[in-house]
Amino acid sequence: MKISSFFYSLKQGFKSIWRNKMFSLASIATMAACIFLFGVFYSLGVNFSRMVDSAEESIAITVFFNEGISDQQIKDIGKKIEKRPEVSSYKFVSAEEAWESAKKDFFKGNDEVAASFADDNPMANSANYQIFMKDVSRQETLVKYLQKVDGVRQVNQSQVAAKTLTDLSKLLSIIFVAIILILIAVAVFLISNTITVGISVRKEEIAIMKLIGAKDSFVRAPFIVEGVVIGLIGSGIPVVLLWFMYQNIVRYIAAKFQFLSNIINFVPEGTVFKVLVPISLALGVGIGYIGSRVTLHRHLNV
Amino acid sequence: MIKMEHVSKTYQTGMPALNDINIHIRPGEFAFITGTSGSGKSTIIKLLLDELKPTKGKILVNGKNLSKISHRNIPYYRRNIGVVFQDFRLLQDRNVYENVAFALKVVEATNRRIKKAVPEILSTVGLAPKYRSFPKQLSGGEQQRVAIARALVNQPKILLADEPTGNLDDRNGWEIMRLLEDINKKGTTVVVVTHNMEFVKKMNKRVITIRKGQVVSDVEPTEEF
Incomplete structure (x- = not known):
């Protein structure tokens, strides 16, 4: 397409948006609502995912050894753990460290009771490896493997927590995808309606264009411009809105609910919007383009 | 032919x-x-x-x-092939010049060619003085002349x-x-x-x-x- 034709199509596309102001506005508003909701879900999703990840990382599998096991055997078990792909990290906890930790957990404020065990570590046989997972859903595989390793007496795991987090994460992903798909369908439908109105308004012009030798692409171009511009405006507005909202909400929660700062560690807006902005704009443009192409194919015999 | x-x-x-x-x-x-x-x-x-x-x-x-x-x-x-119809089929929101230029724009002619060809064909059909008028401001005969100019501007x-x-x-x-x-x-x-x-x-x-x-x-x- 020549440059002059490109600008002509651009001008006609904008003209058409202006001519069908109400329909264009309705399409932009729907698109904006779609992208806004997408942005909200995405921001929530990213933050939830970070929470799940950090929760997953804090869930450990504990591996206890047979009585009288040698240090070399313990090291060998460590090497086997290290080779497993589902393992994020692991650390060795000696019997003394286990006792120190237990003292903090169970004898807090009862130092005298704890001291009575001074020469006789009740957890003498509790040296262990604590394993942290990359992906909690693969915990079961690792546990089964570890139970068969020589020198391993017992493997403890936090099964309920792992399963709950994995399931919740899956459920949220499904809901997220379903809502986005419905919204996209609604947006495509509305853009398609706007383009249909545009086509019916310009029916005569299109007929003349075809009779005097316009190529199909020349007839289509203004409508494609219309759809893409609606998509672009409809996705640009919510992205800007979300940017301000995200910053303010994060600041507000950090200031008003300081006790939450241990549980929620917000993903910085730069990280969120680095992905959200291109995806939203691409979605807007893509929906606009598809909406107009589908309509042109259906209503315009070119 | x-x-x-x-x-x-x-x-x-x-x-x-x-x-x-x-x-x-x-x-x-x-x-x-x-x-x-x-x-x-x-x-x-x-x-x-x-x-x-x-x-x-x-x-x-x-x-x-x-x-x-x-x-x-x-x-x-x-x-x-140039074509002219009984009902003229002019674009009502565009003036005489734009209606004729439209036929060249559609075939992706250069602006230079449009600026040269449109006034020429408008004087051939006797409508050069009315190039800024809109179809509604013209008589039926004049509208048909615009349609003829549009059909001919591409030299079919x-x-x-x-x-x-x-x-x-x-x-x-x-x-x-x-x-x-x-x-x-x-x-x-x-x-x-x-x-x-x-x-x-x-x-x-x-x-x-x-x-x-x-x-x-x-x-x-x-x-x-």
Whole structure:
């Protein structure tokens, strides 16, 4: 397409948006609502995912050894753990460290009771490896493997927590995808309606264009411009809105609910919007383009 | 230039529009196609514009077999044919200049060519002083002149006119007929579909008469004119 034709199509596309102001506005508003909701879900999703990840990382599998096991055997078990792909990290906890930790957990404020065990570590046989997972859903595989390793007496795991987090994460992903798909369908439908109105308004012009030798692409171009511009405006507005909202909400929660700062560690807006902005704009443009192409194919015999 | 050989056209409804017609219009000729409404005249225009495909037969225009033109190449074929309709088909939101320039924009002509060709063709049809007027501000005859200018600005070899005087009074009708004659004298092949026998008789051109989808007469102009 020549440059002059490109600008002509651009001008006609904008003209058409202006001519069908109400329909264009309705399409932009729907698109904006779609992208806004997408942005909200995405921001929530990213933050939830970070929470799940950090929760997953804090869930450990504990591996206890047979009585009288040698240090070399313990090291060998460590090497086997290290080779497993589902393992994020692991650390060795000696019997003394286990006792120190237990003292903090169970004898807090009862130092005298704890001291009575001074020469006789009740957890003498509790040296262990604590394993942290990359992906909690693969915990079961690792546990089964570890139970068969020589020198391993017992493997403890936090099964309920792992399963709950994995399931919740899956459920949220499904809901997220379903809502986005419905919204996209609604947006495509509305853009398609706007383009249909545009086509019916310009029916005569299109007929003349075809009779005097316009190529199909020349007839289509203004409508494609219309759809893409609606998509672009409809996705640009919510992205800007979300940017301000995200910053303010994060600041507000950090200031008003300081006790939450241990549980929620917000993903910085730069990280969120680095992905959200291109995806939203691409979605807007893509929906606009598809909406107009589908309509042109259906209503315009070119 | 235009050759229709054993052409038949039956619409999807089963209604036959043309039945085995043979027409040969030579380059530079001026021909009328006449007949009552429903005789099949407009179907001929649609076939020549490649809006419709014949059910049977072969159509050759400017040496091209229309049944062999791909969908993609139809626009390029149409650029060699100008067309004018009874209802003018002008864009009401654009002025005279823009309506004519539209025909060149559509074929992606350069701005330089548009700026040169549009004023030229407007003076040919006698509308140069009214280039800024909108269709509603013009008489029927003037609107048809704009339509003719739009059809000719791309310098087609053939001009098809479908009832060009149908919406005009006698005076304006005659002006359009004279304009078409002038255009023909400059070398463009002109085919006028009409049912106005008064114009046909007075113009003394070739007359092809269609009745019930068949050519019933094909009369060359008489010498004494």
